[in-house]
Amino acid sequence: MKNWIILIGMIVMIGMAGSISDASDDRIAKEELLETMDEPNLVVIDVRTGRDWRSSEFKIRGAIRADMSEFDKWAAQLPKDKRYVTYCA
Amino acid sequence: MNPMAIFTWGASLMVAPHTLALLGNVAGAQQLFFPVCLAVAAAFYWINALSMADLSTLGPTRPSDAVELMIAGLSWTSRWIVTIMLSTVLLVTAGFAFNETFIYWFPNFAFAFVLLGVLALVHLLGQKAVRWTQTALSVIVLSGLSVLLAMGVWRYMGAPPAVVQKPMAALPSSMAGVALIFIGFDLVLDHGCCSRSKQAGKLMIGCITIMAFVLGAWGWASLQAVPAEKLSVSYIPHIIAARNIGGNAGRMIMAAIVIAGSAAAVNALLSSVSRPGFLSADRPLTLRPLWMRRLERPASRIIIAALVIGWMMAGGVAGTEIIDSYVRAGLLVWLLFYAAIHIALLSHGLPVRRKSPVIWPGWLRPVAGATAMTGSSVALLVTDPEMASMGGLILIVLLPVTAALWAKGRWFTASDSERNPAEPRPFRLNR
Numbered sequence: 001m002k003n004w005i006i007l008i009g010m011i012v013m014i015g016m017a018g019s020i021s022d023a024s025d026d027r028i029a030k031e032e033l034l035e036t037m038d039e040p041n042l043v044v045i046d047v048r049t050g051r052d053w054r055s056s057e058f059k060i061r062g063a064i065r066a067d068m069s070e071f072d073k074w075a076a077q078l079p080k081d082k083r084y085v086t087y088c089a
Numbered sequence: 090m091n092p093m094a095i096f097t098w099g100a101s102l103m104v105a106p107h108t109l110a111l112l113g114n115v116a117g118a119q120q121l122f123f124p125v126c127l128a129v130a131a132a133f134y135w136i137n138a139l140s141m142a143d144l145s146t147l148g149p150t151r152p153s154d155a156v157e158l159m160i161a162g163l164s165w166t167s168r169w170i171v172t173i174m175l176s177t178v179l180l181v182t183a184g185f186a187f188n189e190t191f192i193y194w195f196p197n198f199a200f201a202f203v204l205l206g207v208l209a210l211v212h213l214l215g216q217k218a219v220r221w222t223q224t225a226l227s228v229i230v231l232s233g234l235s236v237l238l239a240m241g242v243w244r245y246m247g248a249p250p251a252v253v254q255k256p257m258a259a260l261p262s263s264m265a266g267v268a269l270i271f272i273g274f275d276l277v278l279d280h281g282c283c284s285r286s287k288q289a290g291k292l293m294i295g296c297i298t299i300m301a302f303v304l305g306a307w308g309w310a311s312l313q314a315v316p317a318e319k320l321s322v323s324y325i326p327h328i329i330a331a332r333n334i335g336g337n338a339g340r341m342i343m344a345a346i347v348i349a350g351s352a353a354a355v356n357a358l359l360s361s362v363s364r365p366g367f368l369s370a371d372r373p374l375t376l377r378p379l380w381m382r383r384l385e386r387p388a389s390r391i392i393i394a395a396l397v398i399g400w401m402m403a404g405g406v407a408g409t410e411i412i413d414s415y416v417r418a419g420l421l422v423w424l425l426f427y428a429a430i431h432i433a434l435l436s437h438g439l440p441v442r443r444k445s446p447v448i449w450p451g452w453l454r455p456v457a458g459a460t461a462m463t464g465s466s467v468a469l470l471v472t473d474p475e476m477a478s479m480g481g482l483i484l485i486v487l488l489p490v491t492a493a494l495w496a497k498g499r500w501f502t503a504s505d506s507e508r509n510p511a512e513p514r515p516f517r518l519n520r
Contacts (some may be wrong), residue, residue, distance in 0.1 A: 030193070052408040054324035055106075055182050055342075057189050 028085055037062075043078075045086045054086075060087060091214050097220070097227040098357055099296030102273030103304065104230050105354035106182050106327070106347045107175065107416065111266055113326025116308035117317045118263040123308055126267045131301040134271040135294050136429045140434050141275060142290030156433045162491035163426035169394075170419030170486055172358040176398045179351035181407035182206055182453045190344035201402055204348075208356050212363060213388055214295060226492060227351035233342045234303065236302040241310030241334045265472065268465035271297055272423050276357050278432040310334060362388035363392055400485075414475035418482050421466045428462035431455035 036042055044063040050057065053065070066074050068086075078084065102108060116123045157493045184197035185203055211222045274296050278289060311320055311330035331343030362385065406412055434455045470476055 017480075048408065050408045050410045051178060051181065051412060052185075053183050057185075057325060057328055 008049070030038055033045050033085060040078050041082045043082050047086050063087065091258055093224065095292060095296040096231055097301060097353075098224045098360075099274050099277030099293065100231075100300050101227070101276060101353045101357035103225070103271060103300045104234065104346070105175075105179060105350045106186075107178065107357075108270055109303075109307070109327035109346075110324060111269060113306055113311050113315075113320050113330065115263050115266050115270075115321075115325065116312050117315070117320030117322070119267075120312065120317050123312070123420055124271050124305055125307050126264060127270070127301060127308070130267045130270060131297050133268075133458060133461045134274060134297045136454050138274065138293035138297060138463070139290055140430050140455055141293065142459055142508065144430055144437075145289055147350055150192050156429070156436050158491060158495055160429045160433055161275065161427065161494050162487060163422055163429050165490045166483070166487040167419055167423035168358070168361045169408035169415070169490070170422060170482065172394055172399065173397050174361050174412060174415040174419055174453065176205075176355045176358055176394075177401045177407050177438075178412055180398070181402060183348045186344045186347040190341055198402065201291070204352055205355070205395060205399055205402070206354060208359060208393055209401070211356070212359055212391045213414070218357075219356065219360055223353060223360075224350045226353035226356065230346050230353060232348070233346040234307065237331055237334060237339060237342055237346075238303075238306050240339060241314065243305075244334060245310065245313035245336055265465050268424065268461070269417075269420050271300065272420055273354075273357070274300075276361055278282035299331065359391055363390045403515060411475055412477055413481055414473055417469055417473060418479035421469045421479070422483055424462045424466040426470075428459045431459035431462070435459070 033044075037044075042059050044062040046053065046065045047068045048065075049067055053059075066089075069087060096340070114124070119126055173399055180201040181198070183197075184201035187200045188195060188197035201307065208222075210219045274293050276294050277292050307327075307330075311326060314324060314330045315323075315334035323329055328343050328347070331339040331346075333339075401407070415480065432455070435452060470479060
């Protein structure tokens with residue numbers, strides 16, 4: 001019984017640590033993004049990498065791919081007059 | 090003999106998403122040659138199964154301690170690497186399938202963690218719960234595959250066969266991939282009872298044969314539904330094929346197969362590492378320290394495995410490029426384990442098979458099997474761009490595992506002089 005509690009507790013904690021979002025992040029709902037997809041100033045950046053991207057059945061049309069680990073490199077090169085939405089899952 | 094073990098355990102890795110993707114890629118690359126290559130691979134796995142069954146019936150004489158240590162080391166290394174790496178991949182894949190097909194608002198990683206927690210809990214509840222869970226998951230997978238196959242046959246029966254677009258250029262490189270399709274057939278021994286050679290051999294050969302037909306049929310259906318070039322390069326050929334065969338219904342069925350197949354594979358892998366060492370000899374153990382006894386408990390191993398897998402998922406390892414190479418490293422060692430089985434038989438010295446209608450030397454089968462398995466593993470290693478990383482991972486795990494097994498046998502196992510010399514030392518295949 002003790003083992004179960006420890007195991008489940010640790011897995012839940014690890015899972016929550018990985019899944020809990022930072023409240024300060026700006027987020028956009030799927031429906032809102034869908035309504036604004038045709039805006040010329042909107043750019044969707046797909047930041048999924050490796051198997052996260054390959055295993056996914058759906059890729060957003062027109063999205064550009066970028067690696068979040070190199071954010072500083074590519075973020076500085078993006079035009080400032082556009083609106084960017086990063087997509088991870 | 091438990092025939093259900095064929096499907097519930099022996100086929101658990103063969104119907105997991107990573108194998109279905111590999112199957113699609115190979116079918117797309119090989120096209121008309123695919124059934125032949127699959128049959129050849131199945132034949133070599135029959136040889137593996139027969140050698141494993143023969144090894145279990147060795148009487149008082151047995152392979153040397155060095156050979157036994159090699160087998161145990163490769164078995165443990167392969168199972169632990171595959172359990173950790175492949176489980177990480179499969180659980181995340183299941184999470185994506187659930188999120189993208191069924192409930193989009195439920196985070197995919199949360200689903201992966203829930204699945205991991207549930208499977209670990211099932212193992213802590215005991216073997217009965219593990220078997221029931223595996224049976225239920227296998228029923229979902231096989232039912233789903235049957236439905237999709239029926240839909241594929243209905244839709245494409247009579248269609249012209251796939252045309253070979255390219256000459257046999259893709260054949261050599263894809264053959265090593267075919268060698269991976271039937272890995273895990275020996276998991277049937279974990280729960281299929283049988284300590285006798287005939288039962289063990291029958292179960293394993295039955296598993297390989299039936300799955301060869303099932304997977305061959307799915308490969309054929311995939312080739313009919315998806316252009317071969319797209320099939321050969323896609324990372325989700327099975328999902329695309331299911332979608333083309335059955336529309337949205339087919340897509341949902343395949344998502345259920347992906348989720349249940351991932352869970353079944355992870356369940357089987359956790360079961361494989363929670364048990365005592367493969368081919369463990371019946372040697373009485375001398376007094377061991379408490380920490381060693383606790384570490385050998387199934388619950389301890391399950392907790393360790395689950396925590397490592399959870400840590401890797403939380404760390405985003407599933408999204409890295411190298412994880413696929415690490416999975417292949419584990420499967421590569423599993424092939425070497427099969428080769429070691431043949432080497433063990435060769436070192437034991439097989440008699441000529443006098444009951445066979447064709448008299449052939451007893452060494453022919455193990456030599457062929459060892460050559461095929463070793464050649465496939467070498468091919469997999471040298472053709473991978475992350476060859477150095479794969480080799481490093483294998484050595485990092487294999488050396489300590491083998492050293493630990495040697496130390497356990499050396500200092501915590503009764504020697505021959507301490508045992509009753511009249512009592513034979515059986516070399517048992519099952520736990």
